[in-house]
Amino acid sequence: MHTDAQIDTLARTLGALLLARGWRVTAAESCTGGGIAQAITAVAGSSGWFDMAFVTYSNQAKQQLVGVPAHTLSAHGAVSEATVCAMARGALQTAAADIAVAVSGIAGPSGGSPDKPVGTVCFAWAQAGAVHSETRMFTGDRHSVRQQTIAHALHGLIQLLGQAQS
Template sequence: MLNKISTLTEQLAQLAISHQLKLVTAESCTGGYISKTLTDLAGSSSWFECGFVTYSNASKETLLGVDNSLLTRYGAVSEEVIKAMCKGALERTTAHLAISVSGIAGPDGGTEDKPVGTVWLGWQLDGLEHTAQFIFKGHRADIREQAVVEALKGAISMIQQKD
């Protein structure tokens, strides 16, 4: 899986550089894993601006401007919240492409409606937004790793749609 992550990161970097884009991440359940993956690549400062790790609801509100009513009504692990996370990350930076993630990595915290492994990912670029919900299987580390892979794939897809 780590080779796959490295390959996707390199592909994303090439696309970001060729399109002169800066990226920002807004992460919850991955705890900075996406940002770490991006900054593992030498030269990432030319296309990666920053990452927000907003693990708590309070940090989502304070750092990203996510409206408390969204958190109360839909919960942190929802399409509405990850859209707001992307929007807030873009508003607070000069980045062009935002990646957001919120989920339940486990081993606890799942419900009938949102079992462990439920992850919402969002991407926003030039007014275009895309979201996807996943139900990943495995242990906590597996779920987080799968979320990183899908986050990278989605970012690549967003840039390719610009072509």
């Protein structure tokens, strides 16, 4: 389980990297309901690297706010790497940010299926035309799944920034 202090440390590290580079970050969130943006903006001075994010809980919001094509949602579902890749690209473009993360998953306690059980979370990180995605399985209650998702999303942004340095 990731604690608030661990998430705060990740957010501070992310902020320092973004500030040093002069970059801005955005997020398109479903299962975390704004938790990634909250973690980022809990850091004093975050207005220097954060302008906006998108909470896209419904399929309609995913389409309207970050441009996920209806055919992507119908073919792959909201909890899919195809959908989070589209979310990340759309958030990056709409927010005019340099780096983005998108998450969609099943935090529980209900909503899971044999194909996508509770704890399934899809992630995508995007920057300048490049998108990387993955699916993770987390355990625990709803709060735990959401905390693990926020921490993993922030960690992925930090990793992407580290790769961008080279």
